[in-house]
Amino acid sequence: MLESIVFSVLNGLLYGMLLFMLASGLTLIFGMMGVLNFAHASFYMLGAYCAYTISSYTNFWVALIVAPLFVGFLGALTERFGLRNVHKHGHVAELLLTFGLVYVIDELVVLIWGQIPVDYAIPPSLDFTLFTLFGTSFPAYRGFILCVAILMFVAIYGLLVRTRVGMIIRAALSHPEMVGALGHDVPRIFTLVFAFGTGLAGLAGVMAGNYYITEPGMAFSMGPIVFVVVVFGGLGSLGGALAASLIIGLVTTFAVSLNYSIADLLAGIGLTLGNESIVGGLAHIDLSRIGQMLPYLMMVLILIFRPRGLMGARES
Amino acid sequence: MSDALRLAGVHKRFGETPIIRGVDLAVAPGERHAIIGPNGAGKSTLFNLISGRYTPSEGEIALHGKRISGLAPHQINRRGLSRSFQITNLFQNMTVFENLRCSLLWAHGYKYSFWHLVGRQAALNEAAEQWLERLGLTARRDVLASLLTYAEQRTLEIGTTIAGGADVILLDEPTAGMGLAERDHTMAMISEVTRDKTLLMVEHDMGVVFELADRISVLVYGQIIASDTPEAIRANAAVQEAYLGEAH
Amino acid sequence: MSQSQTARGALLWHIGIWALFALVIAVLPYIFTSSSSISMMSQMGVFIIFALSYNMLLGEAGMLSFGHAVYFGLGGFFTLHAIRAVNDGVWSFPLELMPLVGGAGGLAFGIIFGSISTRRAGVTFAMITLGIGSMVESSANMFTDFFGGESGISGNRVTDVTLFGFSYGPSVEVYYLIGAWTVIAAVAMYLLTKTPLGRISNAVRDNPERAQFVGYNTTIARFIQFSLSGFFAGIAGGLFAIMFEIMTAPNVGLVQSGAVLLMTFIGGVGVFFGPIIGAVLVTYMHTALSGFSEGWILYFGLLFVFMVMYAPGGIAGVLCVHAAPWRAGHLWRLLPGYLLALVPALLAIAGLVAVVEMGYQLSLAYDPSSPIDLFYMEVNATSLLSWLVALLVLAVGIAGVLGAARVVRARWAEVNRSMQASGAKT
Amino acid sequence: MVNANMLEVKDLHAYYGKSHVLQGVDFNVGRGEIVSLLGRNGVGRSTTCKAIMGLVAPHGTIHFDGESVAGLKSHQVARRGIGYVPEDRLIFSGLTTKENLEMGVKKVGAQARWTLDDAYRLFPRLAERADVKANLLSGGEQQMLTMCRTLMGDPKLIMIDEPTEGLAPQIVSQVGDFLLKIAEQGISVLLVEQRLSIAMRVSHRVHVMGHGRIVFEGTPADLEADDAVRREWLEV
Amino acid sequence: ADDTIKIGYIDPLSGPFANVGDAGLKHFKYLAERINADGGILGKDVEIIGYDNKSSAQESLQILREAADEGVHYVTQGNGSHVGGALVDGVEKHNRRNPDNRMVFLNYAAVDPALTGEKCSFWHFRFDANSAMKLQAITDYVAEQEDIKKVFLINMDYSHGQAISRIAKEMLKEKRPDIEIVGDVLHPVGKVKDFSPYVSQIQSSGADTVISGNWGNDLSLLVKAGSQAGLDTDWYTYYAGGLGTPTALGKAGAGHVKMVTEWQENLVEDYDAPELREILEEFEQRYDGIEFYYLRIKTEMDMLQKAMEEAGSTEPLAVAQALEGMTMETPFGTVTMREQDHQLLQPLFISTFSEDYPKYDSEGTGIGWVMDAKLEAADTAVDSVCEMKRPSS
Ligand SMILES: Nc1ncnc2c1ncn2[C@@H]1O[C@H](COP(=O)(O)OP(=O)(O)OP(=O)(O)O)[C@@H](O)[C@H]1O
Ligand SMILES: Nc1ncnc2c1ncn2[C@@H]1O[C@H](COP(=O)(O)OP(=O)(O)OP(=O)(O)O)[C@@H](O)[C@H]1O
Numbered sequence A: 001m002l003e004s005i006v007f008s009v010l011n012g013l014l015y016g017m018l019l020f021m022l023a024s025g026l027t028l029i030f031g032m033m034g035v036l037n038f039a040h041a042s043f044y045m046l047g048a049y050c051a052y053t054i055s056s057y058t059n060f061w062v063a064l065i066v067a068p069l070f071v072g073f074l075g076a077l078t079e080r081f082g083l084r085n086v087h088k089h090g091h092v093a094e095l096l097l098t099f100g101l102v103y104v105i106d107e108l109v110v111l112i113w114g115q116i117p118v119d120y121a122i123p124p125s126l127d128f129t130l131f132t133l134f135g136t137s138f139p140a141y142r143g144f145i146l147c148v149a150i151l152m153f154v155a156i157y158g159l160l161v162r163t164r165v166g167m168i169i170r171a172a173l174s175h176p177e178m179v180g181a182l183g184h185d186v187p188r189i190f191t192l193v194f195a196f197g198t199g200l201a202g203l204a205g206v207m208a209g210n211y212y213i214t215e216p217g218m219a220f221s222m223g224p225i226v227f228v229v230v231v232f233g234g235l236g237s238l239g240g241a242l243a244a245s246l247i248i249g250l251v252t253t254f255a256v257s258l259n260y261s262i263a264d265l266l267a268g269i270g271l272t273l274g275n276e277s278i279v280g281g282l283a284h285i286d287l288s289r290i291g292q293m294l295p296y297l298m299m300v301l302i303l304i305f306r307p308r309g310l311m312g313a314r315e316s
Numbered sequence B: 001m002s003d004a005l006r007l008a009g010v011h012k013r014f015g016e017t018p019i020i021r022g023v024d025l026a027v028a029p030g031e032r033h034a035i036i037g038p039n040g041a042g043k044s045t046l047f048n049l050i051s052g053r054y055t056p057s058e059g060e061i062a063l064h065g066k067r068i069s070g071l072a073p074h075q076i077n078r079r080g081l082s083r084s085f086q087i088t089n090l091f092q093n094m095t096v097f098e099n100l101r102c103s104l105l106w107a108h109g110y111k112y113s114f115w116h117l118v119g120r121q122a123a124l125n126e127a128a129e130q131w132l133e134r135l136g137l138t139a140r141r142d143v144l145a146s147l148l149t150y151a152e153q154r155t156l157e158i159g160t161t162i163a164g165g166a167d168v169i170l171l172d173e174p175t176a177g178m179g180l181a182e183r184d185h186t187m188a189m190i191s192e193v194t195r196d197k198t199l200l201m202v203e204h205d206m207g208v209v210f211e212l213a214d215r216i217s218v219l220v221y222g223q224i225i226a227s228d229t230p231e232a233i234r235a236n237a238a239v240q241e242a243y244l245g246e247a248h
Numbered sequence C: 001m002s003q004s005q006t007a008r009g010a011l012l013w014h015i016g017i018w019a020l021f022a023l024v025i026a027v028l029p030y031i032f033t034s035s036s037s038i039s040m041m042s043q044m045g046v047f048i049i050f051a052l053s054y055n056m057l058l059g060e061a062g063m064l065s066f067g068h069a070v071y072f073g074l075g076g077f078f079t080l081h082a083i084r085a086v087n088d089g090v091w092s093f094p095l096e097l098m099p100l101v102g103g104a105g106g107l108a109f110g111i112i113f114g115s116i117s118t119r120r121a122g123v124t125f126a127m128i129t130l131g132i133g134s135m136v137e138s139s140a141n142m143f144t145d146f147f148g149g150e151s152g153i154s155g156n157r158v159t160d161v162t163l164f165g166f167s168y169g170p171s172v173e174v175y176y177l178i179g180a181w182t183v184i185a186a187v188a189m190y191l192l193t194k195t196p197l198g199r200i201s202n203a204v205r206d207n208p209e210r211a212q213f214v215g216y217n218t219t220i221a222r223f224i225q226f227s228l229s230g231f232f233a234g235i236a237g238g239l240f241a242i243m244f245e246i247m248t249a250p251n252v253g254l255v256q257s258g259a260v261l262l263m264t265f266i267g268g269v270g271v272f273f274g275p276i277i278g279a280v281l282v283t284y285m286h287t288a289l290s291g292f293s294e295g296w297i298l299y300f301g302l303l304f305v306f307m308v309m310y311a312p313g314g315i316a317g318v319l320c321v322h323a324a325p326w327r328a329g330h331l332w333r334l335l336p337g338y339l340l341a342l343v344p345a346l347l348a349i350a351g352l353v354a355v356v357e358m359g360y361q362l363s364l365a366y367d368p369s370s371p372i373d374l375f376y377m378e379v380n381a382t383s384l385l386s387w388l389v390a391l392l393v394l395a396v397g398i399a400g401v402l403g404a405a406r407v408v409r410a411r412w413a414e415v416n417r418s419m420q421a422s423g424a425k426t
Numbered sequence D: 001m002v003n004a005n006m007l008e009v010k011d012l013h014a015y016y017g018k019s020h021v022l023q024g025v026d027f028n029v030g031r032g033e034i035v036s037l038l039g040r041n042g043v044g045r046s047t048t049c050k051a052i053m054g055l056v057a058p059h060g061t062i063h064f065d066g067e068s069v070a071g072l073k074s075h076q077v078a079r080r081g082i083g084y085v086p087e088d089r090l091i092f093s094g095l096t097t098k099e100n101l102e103m104g105v106k107k108v109g110a111q112a113r114w115t116l117d118d119a120y121r122l123f124p125r126l127a128e129r130a131d132v133k134a135n136l137l138s139g140g141e142q143q144m145l146t147m148c149r150t151l152m153g154d155p156k157l158i159m160i161d162e163p164t165e166g167l168a169p170q171i172v173s174q175v176g177d178f179l180l181k182i183a184e185q186g187i188s189v190l191l192v193e194q195r196l197s198i199a200m201r202v203s204h205r206v207h208v209m210g211h212g213r214i215v216f217e218g219t220p221a222d223l224e225a226d227d228a229v230r231r232e233w234l235e236v
Numbered sequence E: 001a002d003d004t005i006k007i008g009y010i011d012p013l014s015g016p017f018a019n020v021g022d023a024g025l026k027h028f029k030y031l032a033e034r035i036n037a038d039g040g041i042l043g044k045d046v047e048i049i050g051y052d053n054k055s056s057a058q059e060s061l062q063i064l065r066e067a068a069d070e071g072v073h074y075v076t077q078g079n080g081s082h083v084g085g086a087l088v089d090g091v092e093k094h095n096r097r098n099p100d101n102r103m104v105f106l107n108y109a110a111v112d113p114a115l116t117g118e119k120c121s122f123w124h125f126r127f128d129a130n131s132a133m134k135l136q137a138i139t140d141y142v143a144e145q146e147d148i149k150k151v152f153l154i155n156m157d158y159s160h161g162q163a164i165s166r167i168a169k170e171m172l173k174e175k176r177p178d179i180e181i182v183g184d185v186l187h188p189v190g191k192v193k194d195f196s197p198y199v200s201q202i203q204s205s206g207a208d209t210v211i212s213g214n215w216g217n218d219l220s221l222l223v224k225a226g227s228q229a230g231l232d233t234d235w236y237t238y239y240a241g242g243l244g245t246p247t248a249l250g251k252a253g254a255g256h257v258k259m260v261t262e263w264q265e266n267l268v269e270d271y272d273a274p275e276l277r278e279i280l281e282e283f284e285q286r287y288d289g290i291e292f293y294y295l296r297i298k299t300e301m302d303m304l305q306k307a308m309e310e311a312g313s314t315e316p317l318a319v320a321q322a323l324e325g326m327t328m329e330t331p332f333g334t335v336t337m338r339e340q341d342h343q344l345l346q347p348l349f350i351s352t353f354s355e356d357y358p359k360y361d362s363e364g365t366g367i368g369w370v371m372d373a374k375l376e377a378a379d380t381a382v383d384s385v386c387e388m389k390r391p392s393s
């Protein structure tokens, strides 16, 4: 039991940190620019594919630096030639633009890299066992992921939340033209923020692409859950995103490893339920099968009872 | 009991900060009452309390003797109290006519009906047309509210406030930002359309205040320091010092 | 007197338009007779209803929903279960009215989920709908009796219980059933915009705060509108179920919800008939384009991005911009500019298509070096020359479009000026 | 060559879509001078400011401190040293009062003539409300905030559009004093006003606008004397 | 009037499963080309028309109509039993409503036993062993492995996985009552990114063998997570050889992963099959990176050809009647299209993914499949509940 709890915590933390890598960029963009970047997970996928291509010519460490930069550059182009033009039509238009981009990016990835998963592997220098616990080995690459995620948190926190850039962008959300009239180059700042946010997604892709699998469906499978994290944590709140990532990481992991149903719990206190009635049938469903629904349920509940999310400063 | 509007011991705090600090006020039916006071004294906040946008931290507000504090804005509105906004607040993507018609719907008893066609409700449309005329906006009937000039928007703002048929009207700085000519025009319009109604308004323009109001209350730092006829207020030394300054 | 005359004129005009709409629906199967086009047109009808019901939220009440397929899909499931019940002899209900079962299901769940989600507005509302949509989709795995697991629920629409004696086996009969419902539902939704509820929904969309101060509870207004929209989505779902005789979990899912958002937006949210255009166009692209090219998703995505950037009012929005010059009789003055733009635009599209198709040929094809048929030419994707030519065509096209755009803009300025001048006179 | 005028506007035109709002505006503002733009509602005074600021596309010549600023982006104009206080205030609603003021600062750390403390001293009310979200401020407080926000950017010329709107009479006269004080520091002021009284009190020169053009130019005393202009263009 | 025999290929050609659909299409096209090069069937060329069903059952029904319009009388599909089920149903209804324009559905990979069980249809023929049969093969083999003591079942949470979990328990209990089932987990389809929690469960259960019907990423991620955690169990799978999976598995799978299939390339080393060797080499050369994976597609095409030639016509009813009960020789033995339920009985093989492979590695990974055991066609048979309704004319 202890063993499985320890591992669930470790696994949950790791999954949570990976979620956070994606969520941090989305939080920045979402929270600061008000843009719901539906294509965020697509940039994440681009990061993984670019890292694959770059590392096949050079090595993983070069890819770790270059791929996020390149993805950030693509993000900058997206902002400069896409989002900026639709900004005047409001957030819905921006959101729809990124929504359309999902189709375009995902198809381009297929066009360039094909439909078969690519062989993007963990670098040999990180492919060893860090330590062994209860007979299960803990790979070094996981430790590396944890480190990078923590570094990312610190860096973003120092770089943005505590400087004026954040303030200027929040101001620009209400009256961009006035921010310009006060002497700030709003468009450039927007471009930089979007580039930075997508660059972070790219970095997450570099880190996760080899840990998981680099294939054209990876964006689609990651997209919705990242949204849940960002909303759950509270728009624009980096701390919230971190907390939400960890909570959702842990919850989904525990739901899997604690393979019980409500009926089992009731049986534990001496109640038995047949599974003929609807209630009984519901109660017999394993927690692990509900697991995939839990994050969404959590999101809906938090939005109903606390619309600004876990730590959000304002109502979305 | 017969007061159109009555505030008793109303307090409002935002977090720790008290903004309204014990306001008692009675407005008789048919009275035109003005509230003046320095910036940030809490005039708009008082309006927000009365109209239900905020709930008082303490105290009670009654409309025609019935308690309204704690009700939602739409419930208060249905009991016959309507307000305008300091910063114009219209249905920007609807035409002038539609704006007015929308403000008439509830009063005409349509509620959320989805079985009446608004275009076929003669009484409703007629009433809306009449309001257009009274406001002098007939020529602009089918223009989107967002395309009106500032003065026209203010006029429509007041029109939408009054059209619903409420008998207690709250106007927040109705002439702010208007030129002299528009101001006179608006004043005339206001006094015309609120003839049999109870009017409570906030204004910084002393000309307007002294011309229109029967009584004036002076709100300073969340408290009413004087409430009297215009002449008496003008003469009041405390008011002179707290609000009017040397200019007047 | 004159007012009632214009009112009658307007009424006749409206009846005329809808009669024409019905007539077109009735005549189409005589023009497009193949069974695949009948089935495509049937789908169009279904999606017209679905998109219009979506626009009741997005366009009319300003509610951006990412989970509208829930009501569509559940409506379909209910209908199919009802049809199965009729086939099993448990129940008797005419097939023609089966969509009402779907409507009732959509309405019921619209009421349930609406009472939760419409308490909030804006992005919060959107996220709640996203959450509910995902939850319902994943719950399909748990309630396999109702959703039928991954193979879904299927049934046989030929039930013996009908009003008009058709069997509804042949797809043409189903087409006319769908067509009739399309007209009924579209007219109903059109009239709905003209009711107090419709107006208040607009008001709530524009300025919820003010709506409260004219006596309306914005939550209730949104809630009623949401529930009714669920009703129509359910009708669409019911027809969908009758048409395909199968419902699967993805029908309640996010992809389907996204699709209706795309349709509605591409058609145009600002005008009532916008979603109709969107539904027809997107359904056509979805079925036809995916047959022509592997890259249909890419084309579709590009079209959508293009629309968002340059025609945020959708196709209907583009049409409406031309209404004023048309009425003023100036439309012809814009034509030369458009014609001028047409040629390079076609060139640019051709170039783009060539590039994309050759790309797919290279990366996915059965045999990359086999020639592909492009614009009645045989093109070899492995030759550098064809890439150069395609890119050149694309570049020339884009440059031409940019140039022509300047002309078009100048023409527009001219037309605006003369419209203003004549407007000032009257 | 040092130009005597801080701001020179020649034959300035501007359009909103189809409507030709500014139809050739000419005027200038000297160093340390307070110049008022008067006129009825809708004659285009605010549009003049916006055109100078680059918020509306200007057609014509605008020279600031000897350099042309026509056609620049508004942040570039602002960096050259023009400050703008818009009539609709444009408070940043997500930020606190203090953050709004900080938004005005263009370069952090540079030796500024105007500091937070100056702003608080001028309007103590702002100090009291420093950590409140600015959209919750009262109308008058917001007006004070916008003026100070612009000053934080150390402008050489400040354009103020209807600063006294919604202010209590007592504060109005404070604003007048405030304008005189900043002019003393060598900052030029372009004041767009509705209220004749304050404009006449503080201005060195006044311009009256009508139909998108300047129709009168002179000292306040000249305007005082010219009944015809006042009646025709100002309706007093 | 038709001078070609059109076969409609209905599978995903876009979206997440496009890679698999595309590979299948290439198999068909290639094999059709070979037939045409030999003079076609009854003098007619075979034409394969690819239709993209976007993995959707509804979409597939729509396509069915389209295909009927275009004179297609034979459709084939494989990816997803839910689509297969819809097509069985759709073809059945179509043939009832359009008796003069009938269609036959040739299923090359949808393995839900129900398709030849309670849902069986005269117009449907399955050329892949269904999942119960594959499980029969696995459990037969497992039963012979003395050192297997503890088995863990992990499957995708939908009918395919659920069926495996159910049937595996029954079969193991019967064949090796001493084997303990130490875990039986169903996980969401395609949603799990990190299988570590599941691996922890396997690890703590002390299992020595895992049986899984997972496919695609759900299999690769599972095995990878296991190898990273140092899990030392054998994996008995259905689809480890599926397109892209060997690449994704990489070294993580070597030595541990087994699969049950009707074919893998190295079988040509064990058996004398010159024609197959030629096919696999030509195919691989032609489609760089894609391997000849579906022997059953060749079986399908060969049997279709034989049936048409026997019937002397390409008319669907006659061909379907000829297919019923047909037998055919292959290099691995005789295959039979069982008359009762239209399920093909064919030999199955258990193979291991190993760095020590005879000749052909998989997807250039340097790891290939090695045969462990062969199960004769007759031994794979599992009883069917099918009560076939045959058309009267
Ligand atoms: N929701 C709120 N939270 C915190 N403080 C608030 C809130 N609403 C108003 N205030 C504060 O209450 C005070 C009174 O504001 P109010 O808008 O009532 O003033 P006012 O008398 O209308 O002034 P003005 O004449 O300038 O419009 C202001 O200092 C304002 O900052
Ligand atoms: N965004 C806009 N779109 C269209 N027309 C506009 C716009 N802004 C202003 N106008 C029109 O341009 C004219 C000049 O406006 P401007 O705001 O410059 O006037 P003003 O002199 O500042 O008057 P006010 O006293 O209202 O502030 C007015 O007729 C106004 O209706």
Ligand SMILES: [Mg+2]
Pocket (backbone or CB within 6 Å): B043, B044, B045, B086, D138, D139, D140
């Ligand atoms: Mg106020």
Ligand SMILES: [Mg+2]
Pocket (backbone or CB within 6 Å): D045, D046, D047, D087, D161
């Ligand atoms: Mg102005």
